[in-house]
Amino acid sequence: MSKTEKPVAAKQPARPTIKAVRGTRDLLPAETPLWNRVEATARAVFARYGFGEIRTPIFEATELFARGVGEETDIVSKEMFTWEDRGRAASEKNSNLTLRPENTAGVVRAYIEHNLGESGALQKLYYIGPQFRRERPQRGRYRQFWQIGAEVLGPPSSGADSPLRDAEVLEMLASFLDELGVCGWRLELNSVGSAEDRARYSAALREALEPVKAKLCPDNQRRAETNPLRVLDSKDEADQEIINGLPKIADFLSPGSRAHFEQVLAALDACGVKYHLNPRLVRGLDYYTRTTFEFTVPSGDATGLGTQNALLGGGRYDGLSEMLGGPRAPGIGFAIGEDRLILTLQAQAEADGASIAATKLGAYIAPLGVVQNPAALVLARELRAAGLTVEVGDGSFKLRKSFEIGDSLARHIILLGEDEVATNTATVKTFATGVQKKVERSALLEVLRKQDGSF
Numbered sequence: 001m002s003k004t005e006k007p008v009a010a011k012q013p014a015r016p017t018i019k020a021v022r023g024t025r026d027l028l029p030a031e032t033p034l035w036n037r038v039e040a041t042a043r044a045v046f047a048r049y050g051f052g053e054i055r056t057p058i059f060e061a062t063e064l065f066a067r068g069v070g071e072e073t074d075i076v077s078k079e080m081f082t083w084e085d086r087g088r089a090a091s092e093k094n095s096n097l098t099l100r101p102e103n104t105a106g107v108v109r110a111y112i113e114h115n116l117g118e119s120g121a122l123q124k125l126y127y128i129g130p131q132f133r134r135e136r137p138q139r140g141r142y143r144q145f146w147q148i149g150a151e152v153l154g155p156p157s158s159g160a161d162s163p164l165r166d167a168e169v170l171e172m173l174a175s176f177l178d179e180l181g182v183c184g185w186r187l188e189l190n191s192v193g194s195a196e197d198r199a200r201y202s203a204a205l206r207e208a209l210e211p212v213k214a215k216l217c218p219d220n221q222r223r224a225e226t227n228p229l230r231v232l233d234s235k236d237e238a239d240q241e242i243i244n245g246l247p248k249i250a251d252f253l254s255p256g257s258r259a260h261f262e263q264v265l266a267a268l269d270a271c272g273v274k275y276h277l278n279p280r281l282v283r284g285l286d287y288y289t290r291t292t293f294e295f296t297v298p299s300g301d302a303t304g305l306g307t308q309n310a311l312l313g314g315g316r317y318d319g320l321s322e323m324l325g326g327p328r329a330p331g332i333g334f335a336i337g338e339d340r341l342i343l344t345l346q347a348q349a350e351a352d353g354a355s356i357a358a359t360k361l362g363a364y365i366a367p368l369g370v371v372q373n374p375a376a377l378v379l380a381r382e383l384r385a386a387g388l389t390v391e392v393g394d395g396s397f398k399l400r401k402s403f404e405i406g407d408s409l410a411r412h413i414i415l416l417g418e419d420e421v422a423t424n425t426a427t428v429k430t431f432a433t434g435v436q437k438k439v440e441r442s443a444l445l446e447v448l449r450k451q452d453g454s455f
């Protein structure tokens with residue numbers, strides 16, 4: 001290369017961008033106010049029923065879910081994100097960990113670990129957080145999704161197995177959905193009986209499936225062998241006729257289970273919560289005993305959910321604590337699919353012609369030159385301390401650009417030029433009225449308050 005020649009920079013190929021992992025998504029500020037409203041409503045409603053919040057780890061020992069949710073369930077057999085931990089300590093070697101696919105097993109583990117039953121009091125616990133399942137992603141079905149759930153459990157002496165608890169949880173859910181304004185929800189209800197009832201029913205199902213097994217889809221053929229109850233929640237179109245002709249759980253309930261269920265229904269009738277009995281609702285997790293339920297919304301575009309129309313699901317799990325090595329602690333709970341609830345609320349608002357509008361800021365402060373930037377920040381500090389929501393522009397922006405940004409973000413624009421700073425004033429324009437005036441700094445908050453009501 002001669003001295004005058006300049007080195008030519010090698011053209012770097014553009015680096016590929018990195019996208020969110022399939023089945024996960026970002027929630028941007030346009031959407032999060034609705035998520036926050038849903039969560040705030042849940043917290044307020046649950047508090048009225050005496051629930052306290054519990055936060056359990058996002059990953060747990062794989063065995064917790066294998067034992068709690070059941071080896072043969074779809075969740076455990078195909079959908080868990082599981083890994084062998086590379087711990088250095090001998091005690092951590094080969095520990096098998098899993099991102100939680102649901103939160104009930106974690107809550108019951110925590111109940112056992114912290115002896116929460118010791119006081120003898122009923123435990124009412126709720127949680128809000130992400131769960132992980134390797135499902136085929138589609139609208140309303142994600143690999144990282146959010147659940148808002150609650151569990152009521154305790155020693156038998158606390159009344160944890162009373163049908164009143166089932167009815168109270170269902171009535172609370174009805175109130176929560178009504179308070180949020182969810183239209184057209186439907187409560188589907190069933191009883192899967194005690195562990196013994198289920199065992200007798202499973203045997204009867206196995207027997208009834210034996211002669212017709214060959215006609216079922218491969219998945220159902222496998223379930224007919226390993227866990228015949230799972231055949232009942234199959235969505236396979238071609239298998240529906242056979243499934244509809246199978247024995248019904250209601251005919252296998254012991255007198256005790258039947259009486260329990262009847263008392264749940266009577267309490268719901270008394271408080272006017274409508275339900276639909278669905279004998280096929282056995283749910284996809286193995287820990288359920290007696291009451292099981294789902295709240296659905298009509299599928300289709302109007303609800304935003306397509307076929308994923310179960311907003312929430314739950315039920316009683318009277319033997320789960322013992323399955324996890326704990327004391328007897330009957331319980332009942334539910335988990336709301338928050339993503340699905342939000343999709344439903346968004347679709348319903350759209351159908352009503354109401355947009356879930358982003359709220360505007362109180363004021364946009366526009367310094368007219370970079371020299372006024374510090375003064376703009378001082379003013380923003382004062383107004384924010386007084387409770388106003390404020391954004392600050394930049395003195396390098398042209399006036400027109402400041403007005404455009406201000407109009408899109410805020411209800412007022414406050415101009416701070418050399419003159420305003422020198423005379424301790426500010427020029428305020430209210431976008432809704434188009435009125436612009438210069439005011440004393442000491443009167444500024446009063447002027448903004450008058451325009452906006454209190455803030």
Ligand code: HAM
Nearest residue numbers: 102104141142145310311312313314315333334335337
């Ligand atoms: P689950 O029926 O597996 O029950 O899930 C509850 C709700 O979570 C579903 O009704 C649905 O709204 C939502 N959900 C499940 N999977 C996905 C997904 N891949 N994407 C989006 N939403 C999803 C349980 O998890 C039990 N732990 C509920 C329970 C609590 N039972 C007793 N206590």
